[in-house]
Amino acid sequence: MSARVFVPADSSALSVGADAVAGAILDEARRRGVDTTIVRTGSRGLFWLEPLIEVETAAGRIGYGPVAPDEVARLFEAGFLTGGSHPKALGRVEDIPYLARQQRLIFARCGLTDPLSIDDYRRHGGLRGLEYALRLGPKATIEEILASGLRGRGGAGFPTGVKWRTTAGIEAEQKYVVCNADEGDSGTFADRMLMEGDPFLLIEGMAIAALSVGATKGYVYIRSEYPHAFAVFSRAIGRARAAGLLGPSVLGSGRAFDLEPRLGAGAYICGEETSLLESLEGKRGQIRVKPPLPAIAGLFGKPTVVNNVLSFASAPWILEHGAKAYADYGVGRSLGSQPFQLAGNVRHGGLVELAFGASLRDLVEGFGGGTRTGRPIRAVQVGGPLGAYFPASLLDTPLDYESMAAARGMLGHGGIVVFDDSVDMARQARFAFEFCAKESCGKCTPCRIGSTRGVETVDKIIAGRDRERNVQLLRDLCEVMTDGSLCALGGLTPLPVVSALDHFSEDFAGAPARVAAE
Amino acid sequence: MSGRTAFDVDLARTLIDRKRTLPGATLPILHDLLEQFGYIDDDAIPLIADALNISRAEALGVVSFYHDFRRSPVDGRVLKLCRAESCQAMGCEDLVSHLAVRHGVTVDGLDEGSGIRVESVYCLGNCALSPAALLDGEPIGRLDRDRLDALVAGAQRKMQ
Ligand SMILES: Cc1cc2nc3c(=O)[nH]c(=O)nc-3n(C[C@H](O)[C@H](O)[C@H](O)COP(=O)(O)O)c2cc1C
Ligand code: SF4
Ligand code: FES
Numbered sequence: 285m286s287a288r289v290f291v292p293a294d295s296s297a298l299s300v301g302a303d304a305v306a307g308a309i310l311d312e313a314r315r316r317g318v319d320t321t322i323v324r325t326g327s328r329g330l331f332w333l334e335p336l337i338e339v340e341t342a343a344g345r346i347g348y349g350p351v352a353p354d355e356v357a358r359l360f361e362a363g364f365l366t367g368g369s370h371p372k373a374l375g376r377v378e379d380i381p382y383l384a385r386q387q388r389l390i391f392a393r394c395g396l397t398d399p400l401s402i403d404d405y406r407r408h409g410g411l412r413g414l415e416y417a418l419r420l421g422p423k424a425t426i427e428e429i430l431a432s433g434l435r436g437r438g439g440a441g442f443p444t445g446v447k448w449r450t451t452a453g454i455e456a457e458q459k460y461v462v463c464n465a466d467e468g469d470s471g472t473f474a475d476r477m478l479m480e481g482d483p484f485l486l487i488e489g490m491a492i493a494a495l496s497v498g499a500t501k502g503y504v505y506i507r508s509e510y511p512h513a514f515a516v517f518s519r520a521i522g523r524a525r526a527a528g529l530l531g532p533s534v535l536g537s538g539r540a541f542d543l544e545p546r547l548g549a550g551a552y553i554c555g556e557e558t559s560l561l562e563s564l565e566g567k568r569g570q571i572r573v574k575p576p577l578p579a580i581a582g583l584f585g586k587p588t589v590v591n592n593v594l595s596f597a598s599a600p601w602i603l604e605h606g607a608k609a610y611a612d613y614g615v616g617r618s619l620g621s622q623p624f625q626l627a628g629n630v631r632h633g634g635l636v637e638l639a640f641g642a643s644l645r646d647l648v649e650g651f652g653g654g655t656r657t658g659r660p661i662r663a664v665q666v667g668g669p670l671g672a673y674f675p676a677s678l679l680d681t682p683l684d685y686e687s688m689a690a691a692r693g694m695l696g697h698g699g700i701v702v703f704d705d706s707v708d709m710a711r712q713a714r715f716a717f718e719f720c721a722k723e724s725c726g727k728c729t730p731c732r733i734g735s736t737r738g739v740e741t742v743d744k745i746i747a748g749r750d751r752e753r754n755v756q757l758l759r760d761l762c763e764v765m766t767d768g769s770l771c772a773l774g775g776l777t778p779l780p781v782v783s784a785l786d787h788f789s790e791d792f793a794g795a796p797a798r799v800a801a802e
Numbered sequence: 803m804s805g806r807t808a809f810d811v812d813l814a815r816t817l818i819d820r821k822r823t824l825p826g827a828t829l830p831i832l833h834d835l836l837e838q839f840g841y842i843d844d845d846a847i848p849l850i851a852d853a854l855n856i857s858r859a860e861a862l863g864v865v866s867f868y869h870d871f872r873r874s875p876v877d878g879r880v881l882k883l884c885r886a887e888s889c890q891a892m893g894c895e896d897l898v899s900h901l902a903v904r905h906g907v908t909v910d911g912l913d914e915g916s917g918i919r920v921e922s923v924y925c926l927g928n929c930a931l932s933p934a935a936l937l938d939g940e941p942i943g944r945l946d947r948d949r950l951d952a953l954v955a956g957a958q959r960k961m962q
């Protein structure tokens with residue numbers, strides 16, 4: 285029997301040489317005349333171990349990592365094809381504490397299977413949610429989603445079932461479902477991993493949504509910074525069509541649904557749903573004034589469900605296991621699981637899917653193992669570029685929508701970026717404004733002009749000019765932006781800025797004062 | 803990128819025609835032009851406007867709104883260097899100054915014979931392995947000065 289070796293083709297794994305490792309394994313196997321098959325998978329999300337290769341043995345899948353191409357010959361000598369010991373051996377991958385401690389609902393299959401094999405997908409439980417939804421019918425399907433408490437994972441946390449019910453309730457000859465795969469938040473990569481590692485799950489989730497709201501056409505808007513995800517996902521759509529999961533009769537139901545992938549073009553604002561719809565229509569990605577909500581008048585003016593990748597991808601699990609089982613995870617009004625993403629200056633960066641309510645400390649210290657540089661953690665930004673910076677003293681804050689808001693932050697898309705004590709928080713505040721200025725769609729003044737004023741004001745503070753007055757000016761400006769911006773780009777840019785001012789005021793002491801303090 | 807060719811009106815027209823009937827065709831068309839020529843030539847604007855039945859000002863407005871649609875040709879490789887928070891935490895700004903000091907390469911400047919154009923991007927979804935970059939679409943993780951030196955040297959060799 286041919287030995288099976290699993291090598292990720294996830295773009296993070298590729299970024300540290302996974303292709304070269306796969307090539308080296310094939311070469312070495314040929315040289316030794318050992319029958320070996322390589323299966324390219326997604327990533328398990330333990331990125332500090334990439335390239336993390338796995339072999340199938342009687343005892344389960346044994347991992348080795350991080351593997352360099354020049355270590356492959358030694359791995360063969362050590363008998364890795366049967367799980368032989370080697371300094372890079374990790375034992376059974378599912379027993380690695382980082383993975384074993386997670387509650388993987390959405391990411392259960394990612395890294396395990398061949399992302400482009402429908403057979404593999406089915407063998408590992410795929411399509412059960414959609415099949416059940418087809419038996420339930422649209423109304424009861426939406427009831428399940430409502431009862432599960434699922435809230436949008438793109439950042440705003442709006443109840444997904446309410447959105448679906450709205451669109452379902454409107455008579456229209458054409459409706460759409462649109463997947464927001466713009467994943468613009470820095471420090472996040474869950475959408476990307478899923479599209480590369482388990483794309484049929486997103487397709488299945490979108491099909492469930494489409495059939496329950498009565499949409500026949502869907503678009504997936506993928507950021508252009510993800511060329512690999514775009515390529516993999518486009519191929520997955522082709523396979524899904526060939527297998528009858530998409531097309532004129534979804535799984536033989538007689539009901540049509542088809543999908544088209546579209547590429548963004550490097551504009552953060554196009555992650556905002558109305559701007560995304562403008563972009564899909566071929567226009568500048570400028571915000572639309574709401575109402576009307578996209579659920580009522582969205583793409584090309586038709587009722588449109590817009591959801592994040594992870595929101596759609598949660599639907600199959602909910603349908604398969606039931607709303608109650610899903611709602612058993614989580615706390616308060618934050619139900620189910622959240623794929624957190626650990627990034628920045630952290631030893632063990634990766635994907636950590638957990639029920640809501642875990643503490644920030646458990647993530648950055650428990651899972652993350654502290655900073656990669658070995659220096660003390662000074663700041664942790666949660667929720668992307670519009671999220672607050674937390675000081676080490678607030679690490680016990682629970683990660684759920686309500687606790688984050690109470691701590692004057694937000695969960696966003698679940699990105700967690702760690703900084704050590706070399707970070708300069710005035711610089712980070714400056715960057716928040718700079719980014720806002722760069723990405724502003726230009727529609728409203730507080731954001732368009734305010735962001736540039738913000739950069740200038742922070743510069744004055746950094747230069748030590750009129751510090752107190754300028755800090756006050758900065759706070760006033762933040763208030764104006766919070767209250768007067770049309771959308772959350774201008775409206776939330778104050779979040780990182782104010783959190784930096786509140787928790788790290790010493791960094792705004794101005795150059796002379798800081799030198800004196802050192 | 804090896805596949806890039808010099809701007810050619812007839813080829814541009816063919817590419818535009820291929821997608822003009824798609825709903826919301828502007829971005830798909832611009833991406834095809836970008837992939838073929840490496841930039842959006844000024845002469846492509848009226849072609850797009852005519853094909854999509856929009857004004858030239860509108861077509862230009864779309865092109866200029868999106869960071870991807872660069873307006874001048876590139877002759878070397880394109881390195882998209884992430885400068886967002888996770889990569890900041892791992893020293894991407896040091897790489898930016900290293901490029902300037904050591905190689906005379908200005909990020910977001912023109913490539914003028916250096917063989918490499920470096921453009922800022924804000925997150926490549928490779929934040930667990932920051933600093934991250936894309937070299938002509940190929941992902942690079944844990945980028946450091948040495949690797950950067952090798953990339954620049956490789957791009958320069960290719961130019962000669
Ligand atoms: C500036 C800005 C950027 C956003 N970027 C994204 C994004 O990249 N991905 C995403 O899913 N939602 C993003 N959102 C949120 C969307 O507007 C919208 O709430 C979401 O797509 C709805 O899907 P959900 O309910 O499933 O979260 C962004 C919002 C704003 C204001
Ligand atoms: S806040 Fe900024 S991005 Fe949002 S609508 Fe106003 S100008 Fe556009
Ligand atoms: S912040 Fe640089 S890759 Fe995400």
